[in-house]
Amino acid sequence: MNAFGRILACLAILLFAALPSFALDWGIELSNEGGIDFGDDTQWYTDNQAALWLTTPLDRTNTNSLAIEGRLYGAREAESGDFTTYLNLELCRLSFVPVAYEGKRIALDAGRIRTADITGYVINQSIDGAEAHGSFAFGNVDALVGYTGLLNARKTGALMSQDDYIDAGTDDLYALGAKRLVGKATFQFPEIIGKFDLIAEATGQYDLRDALGSDYLQLIHTAYGTLSLSGPLAPRVYLTTSGIWQTGVLTADKDYSENAYLALARLDWFAGSKTKIFTEVIYTSATNDYFSTFLPITFQSAGELFTAGYGDLFKAQVGGLWNPVDIVNVDLSCRAFMYPKEVYEGESIYRGTEIFGGLTFLIRNDLRLRCEGVMYLPKDEDSRYQASLKAVFDL
Amino acid sequence: MKRLLLALLGALMILPVAAQSASELSAILEKKETNAVDFSYLIASSSGLECTPFEAYAWCDGFNTFPLTDTMNTPATPKSISHFLMANYQLKGGIMWSLTGNARYAYKELKYKGFWKQGTDPDTVLSGRDLVRAVRQFFTDYPDALPRKPDAPKPNPRYLEALLADKEATK
Numbered sequence: 001m002n003a004f005g006r007i008l009a010c011l012a013i014l015l016f017a018a019l020p021s022f023a024l025d026w027g028i029e030l031s032n033e034g035g036i037d038f039g040d041d042t043q044w045y046t047d048n049q050a051a052l053w054l055t056t057p058l059d060r061t062n063t064n065s066l067a068i069e070g071r072l073y074g075a076r077e078a079e080s081g082d083f084t085t086y087l088n089l090e091l092c093r094l095s096f097v098p099v100a101y102e103g104k105r106i107a108l109d110a111g112r113i114r115t116a117d118i119t120g121y122v123i124n125q126s127i128d129g130a131e132a133h134g135s136f137a138f139g140n141v142d143a144l145v146g147y148t149g150l151l152n153a154r155k156t157g158a159l160m161s162q163d164d165y166i167d168a169g170t171d172d173l174y175a176l177g178a179k180r181l182v183g184k185a186t187f188q189f190p191e192i193i194g195k196f197d198l199i200a201e202a203t204g205q206y207d208l209r210d211a212l213g214s215d216y217l218q219l220i221h222t223a224y225g226t227l228s229l230s231g232p233l234a235p236r237v238y239l240t241t242s243g244i245w246q247t248g249v250l251t252a253d254k255d256y257s258e259n260a261y262l263a264l265a266r267l268d269w270f271a272g273s274k275t276k277i278f279t280e281v282i283y284t285s286a287t288n289d290y291f292s293t294f295l296p297i298t299f300q301s302a303g304e305l306f307t308a309g310y311g312d313l314f315k316a317q318v319g320g321l322w323n324p325v326d327i328v329n330v331d332l333s334c335r336a337f338m339y340p341k342e343v344y345e346g347e348s349i350y351r352g353t354e355i356f357g358g359l360t361f362l363i364r365n366d367l368r369l370r371c372e373g374v375m376y377l378p379k380d381e382d383s384r385y386q387a388s389l390k391a392v393f394d395l
Numbered sequence: 396m397k398r399l400l401l402a403l404l405g406a407l408m409i410l411p412v413a414a415q416s417a418s419e420l421s422a423i424l425e426k427k428e429t430n431a432v433d434f435s436y437l438i439a440s441s442s443g444l445e446c447t448p449f450e451a452y453a454w455c456d457g458f459n460t461f462p463l464t465d466t467m468n469t470p471a472t473p474k475s476i477s478h479f480l481m482a483n484y485q486l487k488g489g490i491m492w493s494l495t496g497n498a499r500y501a502y503k504e505l506k507y508k509g510f511w512k513q514g515t516d517p518d519t520v521l522s523g524r525d526l527v528r529a530v531r532q533f534f535t536d537y538p539d540a541l542p543r544k545p546d547a548p549k550p551n552p553r554y555l556e557a558l559l560a561d562k563e564a565t566k
Contacts, residue, residue: 060519065514364489364490365492365504365507366489366491366492366503367489395491
């Protein structure tokens with residue numbers, strides 16, 4: 001057994017020795033979704049998940065704790081008609097609060113944890129590593145270091161290079177993910193400009209495929225700098241503006257620079273205690289002599305049926321949430337997708353519009369039903385629709 | 396003598412006089428670990444009964460929702476008190492609570508409703524301060540909650556035996 005193995009074994013023994021002194025809270029969540037896709041052909045699809053979660057405090061005050069969640073996925077895709085199944089360890093988080101004084105608190109999460117940057121557009125996924133959260137009199141400081149290579153490639157979301165897509169296209173129950181080292185540091189200064197908070201963040205990822213001796217077609221190293229300003233514009237109206245600058249290098253047959261940016265503005269209006277209306281505009285750099293496509297660490301599609309990511313995108317969205325009674329929640333949004341600049345001479349930048357609506361019923365405290373409908377109206381192709389029903393049951 | 400004690404116990408248990416002894420409350424507040432008797436006393440006194448902790452436990456036990464294996468010294472935990480409150484104050488719950496009536500789902504129901512904080516250990520033994528806070532919080536959250544009628548209006552003979560044993564020991 002190597003040193004890493006011995007450390008892991010010692011940690012496991014210590015952990016399980018501590019468990020019997022405190023109780024274990026656990027639960028099972030069953031989620032089943034079935035839907036119909038009306039595209040070129042009418043197809044049905046399902047998405048079934050079973051999750052087991054455990055939490056246990058490691059001290060009496062519950063400031064230190066352990067949380068674990070595993071999930072089994074099974075789905076039938078509408079387009080291919082293939083059934084896919086895989087397992088994933090979603091969470092295995094040890095939380096500690098080593099320092100807690102008045103005006104100073106440091107908390108540490110380690111293991112497999114969820115992480116996201118302040119905008120949620122650069123990184124938004126699970127990661128194996130450690131994150132420290134510090135609260136001080138002047139503001140908050142967060143720091144993360146993690147590795148994505150032990151995640152299940154079928155779930156990870158870390159899709160940046162050709163190799164990442166090849167890794168993810170497997171039938172294995174568990175396939176190791178992209179070998180990347182990720183770091184993030186966030187500084188938040190509350191109410192620094194009137195009632196507006198200023199957040200500065202630096203995020204970076206280093207592709208370790210060559211360092212770990214793996215075969216590769218591409219290597220991508222990127223860094224992101226984010227500035228964000230958010231606060232109330234008027235009573236019940238909140239504004240968030242963010243700018244992300246990306247720089248990096250893609251190595252394939254030769255080196256390519258990966259300079260890009262993303263600009264975001266969002267307005268949230270809490271129109272009443274039960275209603276929220278929002279509008280959001282996202283603009284990412286268009287490919288030209290200096291800029292390349294915005295390439296985040298976590299790939300996320302910009303819509304439901306619009307499956308492209310945030311690279312080369314100008315997106316405008318308006319939506320609302322309405323909670324007429326305690327057990328019903330309605331959400332509706334409309335998104336327009338465009339290119340950030342003219343791609344084909346003489347043609348407009350418009351790509352398509354998506355209309356999305358959902359209705360959630362809290363049938364009982366442990367049973368939720370959700371109906372969803374989405375319609376995508378692309379510029380030059382046939383329209384596509386989806387309707388689905390989802391039930392989530394907590395055992 | 397047995398009849399007299401039973402009658403006395405029964406009479407005390409149905410006296411609907413709202414009162415909570417300051418000394419009993421102080422004693423509970425000082426405890427690091429509470430038990431079923433402490434919980435019963437807080438519940439009974441919140442229901443307007445003027446009684447001793449022992450009588451309060453006998454009254455609460457009459458609802459027949461304490462597990463058979465429980466004793467007076469069984470620790471008061473979020474799970475155990477959630478079960479008592481959900482079962483005897485006739486609160487509506489989810490499918491699993493309705494199907495099983497299990498303490499685990501009683502705790503989950505109250506956690507879902509925000510009564511217990513996320514991350515609360517369901518099996519931790521509550522301190523006196525936490526128990527008093529929880530019982531007060533319950534009657535604040537559910538001001539109209541009324542206990543159902545106990546299943547066993549007469550005290551269980553085992554309390555009489557306990558009383559007699561205690562009496563013998565003090566002779």
